[in-house]
Amino acid sequence: MASTEQDIKRIELADNELWQDGPPYEVFRELRAKCPVHWSERIEQYPTEAGFWSVTMADDVHAVSRDWQTYSSATGGVTVFAEIFPLELVQGMFIGMDPPRHDKVKALFQRGFTPKRIADHEERIRAIVRDVLDRLGDRETCDLVGDVAQPVVSRVIHSFMGTPPEDDALWARICNASMAPDDPDMAPEGIEGVLEKDLPELFARVRKMIADRTEKPTDDLTSVLVHAEVEGEKLNELEIVMGFFLLILAGNDSTKATYCSGMRALMEDPAQMRELVENPSLIPGAVEESLRMFPAFAVMWYVSSNRDESRYEDPDRFDVHRNPEHQAFGAGGRHFCLGTALARLELQIMIEETLARYPEIQLDGAPVAAEALFVNQLKSLPVRLGATSSAA
Numbered sequence: 568m569a570s571t572e573q574d575i576k577r578i579e580l581a582d583n584e585l586w587q588d589g590p591p592y593e594v595f596r597e598l599r600a601k602c603p604v605h606w607s608e609r610i611e612q613y614p615t616e617a618g619f620w621s622v623t624m625a626d627d628v629h630a631v632s633r634d635w636q637t638y639s640s641a642t643g644g645v646t647v648f649a650e651i652f653p654l655e656l657v658q659g660m661f662i663g664m665d666p667p668r669h670d671k672v673k674a675l676f677q678r679g680f681t682p683k684r685i686a687d688h689e690e691r692i693r694a695i696v697r698d699v700l701d702r703l704g705d706r707e708t709c710d711l712v713g714d715v716a717q718p719v720v721s722r723v724i725h726s727f728m729g730t731p732p733e734d735d736a737l738w739a740r741i742c743n744a745s746m747a748p749d750d751p752d753m754a755p756e757g758i759e760g761v762l763e764k765d766l767p768e769l770f771a772r773v774r775k776m777i778a779d780r781t782e783k784p785t786d787d788l789t790s791v792l793v794h795a796e797v798e799g800e801k802l803n804e805l806e807i808v809m810g811f812f813l814l815i816l817a818g819n820d821s822t823k824a825t826y827c828s829g830m831r832a833l834m835e836d837p838a839q840m841r842e843l844v845e846n847p848s849l850i851p852g853a854v855e856e857s858l859r860m861f862p863a864f865a866v867m868w869y870v871s872s873n874r875d876e877s878r879y880e881d882p883d884r885f886d887v888h889r890n891p892e893h894q895a896f897g898a899g900g901r902h903f904c905l906g907t908a909l910a911r912l913e914l915q916i917m918i919e920e921t922l923a924r925y926p927e928i929q930l931d932g933a934p935v936a937a938e939a940l941f942v943n944q945l946k947s948l949p950v951r952l953g954a955t956s957s958a959a
């Protein structure tokens with residue numbers, strides 16, 4: 568572990584070896600304590616990319632998040648990869664735009680994502696979760712990532728987008744590869760496969776959806792993108808395709824990640840899990856604590872700011888009673904997550920239904936983290952389901 572000032576300056580935060588087992592929390596702790604604004608010279612696996620600054624304290628992340636004029640999301644994109652992933656594609660997503668256009672495109676969706684509007688979907692989401700759990704039948708073991716989390720979150724977001732259930736696995740595969748192109752399981756063909764196969768497939772399929780909806784509008788979000796007007800003009804094809812992609816990426820990835828990390832923390836702490844089984848009203852608190860401890864994205868270093876000891880006592884302890892504020896959905900800036908209400912509702916229902924049906928669920932082997940810099944997720948979480956509760 569680094570300790571001198573020189574050692575800390577030499578840390579290359581993007582080095583693969585730091586991220587083998589999820590985020591390097593110890594390194595972030597050192598940076599917060601000794602070098603809260605830090606420069607990394609390089610990105611090991613992408614030598615043509617430039618270095619990058621890191622801020623790691625919650626107050627600094629908040630300040631950067633709010634100052635979009637200085638810290639543009641459009642100029643260099645939203646990750647450190649300015650060259651590998653074509654910038655014009657990132658700029659087609661509203662996460663890669665700056666105001667005023669960002670605000671106008673985002674506004675097309677905001678009304679549909681308020682807590683009140685999202686609450687209308689509760690029964691439908693619960694039915695999706697129960698259906699996925701039913702499919703486990705009388706299996707004794709499963710992988711919570713692939714067998715539960717992925718099919719639930721995919722069906723939920725794809726039902727908003729208007730794509731059919733038989734395409735869920737395909738979209739999930741494209742999303743996983745794009746979010747974790749360095750992981751051999753999630754992206755077997757690497758970044759080349761994403762750029763040369765997955766993105767062309769995305770464009771071809773969404774073009775077809777655009778044509779269908781131009782002819783016959785539907786009540787899904789893809790149709791919103793197709794028919795929306797911003798400043799009197801329709802979105803261009805790139806913005807529609809990338810708008811679609813942003814929504815399925817965001818919906819497929821992060822809720823799955825948070826559910827799995829939260830379930831893992833509960834299984835590693837059976838006393839707290841028992842508390843939730845006996846008192847499900849604690850589940851919303853467990854959701855917030857999972858969001859704090861395991862933020863799914865690191866667009867900025869939320870994996871560090873959410874464990875900032877100037878904000879949290881004993882920050883590495885998972886505590887379902889903490890009910891924390893956190894930056895998992897962003898730090899208060901323009902790009903604050905559109906899907907917070909949906910994500911919270913999904914997470915609550917997923918944990919409720921899993922614990923109601925499998926109150927004795929246990930780990931059944933070592934969880935495996937995705938090898939990815941900017942997403943914080945497990946790619947495998949083997950569990951022993953245990954006896955089914957007759958109440959579920």
Ligand code: HEM
Pocket residue numbers: 632661662663673724813814817818821822825862863864866867894895896897898899900901902903904905906907909910
């Ligand atoms: C646990 C689940 C989720 C987490 C942790 C999460 C986290 C985030 C974060 C960190 C950002 C960037 C915020 C910033 O840097 O200011 C973001 C943006 C976004 N999220 Fe989420 N998200 C989640 C679920 C969802 C879901 C289910 C949707 C579905 C629609 C969604 C849609 C979006 C969109 C569209 C943006 C871009 C917003 C903008 O650029 O203005 N998210 N999310």
